[in-house]
Amino acid sequence: KNEVEQSPxxxxxxxxxxxxxxxxxxxxxxxxxxxxxxxxxxxxxLFMLSSGKKKHGRLIATINIQEKHSSLHITASHPxxxxxxxxxxxxxxxxxxxxxxxxxx
Amino acid sequence: GAVVSQHPSWVxxxxxxxxxxxxxxxxxxxxxxFWYRQFPxxxxxxxxxxxxxxxxxxxxxxxxxxxxxxxASLTLSTLTVTSAHPEDSSFYICSARPxxxxxxxxxxxxxxx
Numbered sequence: 001k002n003e004v005e006q007s008p009x010x011x012x013x014x015x016x017x018x019x020x021x022x023x024x025x026x027x028x029x030x031x032x033x034x035x036x037x038x039x040x041x042x043x044x045x046l047f048m049l050s051s052g053k054k055k056h057g058r059l060i061a062t063i064n065i066q067e068k069h070s071s072l073h074i075t076a077s078h079p080x081x082x083x084x085x086x087x088x089x090x091x092x093x094x095x096x097x098x099x100x101x102x103x104x105x
Numbered sequence: 106g107a108v109v110s111q112h113p114s115w116v117x118x119x120x121x122x123x124x125x126x127x128x129x130x131x132x133x134x135x136x137x138x139f140w141y142r143q144f145p146x147x148x149x150x151x152x153x154x155x156x157x158x159x160x161x162x163x164x165x166x167x168x169x170x171x172x173x174x175x176x177a178s179l180t181l182s183t184l185t186v187t188s189a190h191p192e193d194s195s196f197y198i199c200s201a202r203p204x205x206x207x208x209x210x211x212x213x214x215x216x217x218x
Contacts, residue, residue: 033207041143041196041212048206086149093139093200093207095149 003027006087006096013103019074021099023087026068034061034072035086037098043086046072077103107133107203111210118189118217126184126213128199134179135201140172143196152197155182189217 004025013019023032034046047054047061049070054061058077063070074081081103087096108131118124128138138155153174154162161174171193173185186193198212 035207035209041198041214043198043200043209043212045206045208088149093151097148 002097003094004087004089004096006085006099008099009097011099011101013077013101015078015103015105017077017103019077019081019101019103021072021085021087021101023070023072023096024068025070025087025089025094027089027094029089030091031089032063032070033088033090033093034070035088037084037086039083046085074101077101079103079105107131107201107208109135109138109199109201109208109210111199111213113213114211115214116216118215120190120217121188123185123187124189124215126186126197126199126215128182128184128201128210130180130201130203130208133201133203135182135203136179137202138176138182139200139207140174140182140184141198141200143198149198152184155184157182186215189215191217193217 007022031048031050033048036044049063058075060073084098084100086098110129112127136157140152141149142152143149152167155174155176157176163169176182194217196214199210200207
């Protein structure tokens with residue numbers, strides 16, 4: 001069993017839909033990260049969380065330390081949101097397998 | 106924001122040759138950099154942690170003699186894939202922690218033919 005599990009693995013949405021990606025982990029962590037990887041491979045760090053909730057534009061990330069669970073939400077999804085979203089935990093960076101999101105117009 | 110510049114973005118090399126990948130922190134000093142490898146449709150895997158002025162720390166199963174890491178300055182870390190073989194073909198990416206969170210290089214796609 002992976003130490004960081006994401007669901008779903010693949011997600012297809014229509015433009016405008018509200019999207020949720022989930023991440024569960026089984027190790028102790030100092031922080032949880034949400035990353036976005038574009039088709040070319042480049043990675044952008046979206047959020048670093050150790051508690052509560054963070055919001056940036058249409059993206060919202062939450063974490064429940066007791067339940068060892070985090071969610072990434074995208075409101076009013078857009079085709080440009082199409083990417084692989086990766087959850088990772090630290091201290092030692094352990095990555096989830098990613099969620100491939102495709103948003104169609 | 107903090108930027109890590111990675112070069113080259115892609116490289117094709119012949120089997121048996123060596124390839125050097127560079128990562129530079131452009132507007133901050135990085136005493137530590139991280140090197141990852143990603144095979145198609147798989148997750149990123151940490152290969153090694155590069156420490157300025159000292160030896161790198163390799164993850165289990167990563168051959169330190171094959172993947173040479175040098176972190177000679179506070180702004181530059183290099184990964185050299187020595188005697189590359191087709192099975193080394195992968196996406197290699199580095200990251201650093203400037204202050205808050207991680208900043209990633211743009212990655213290097215290595216194809217060994």
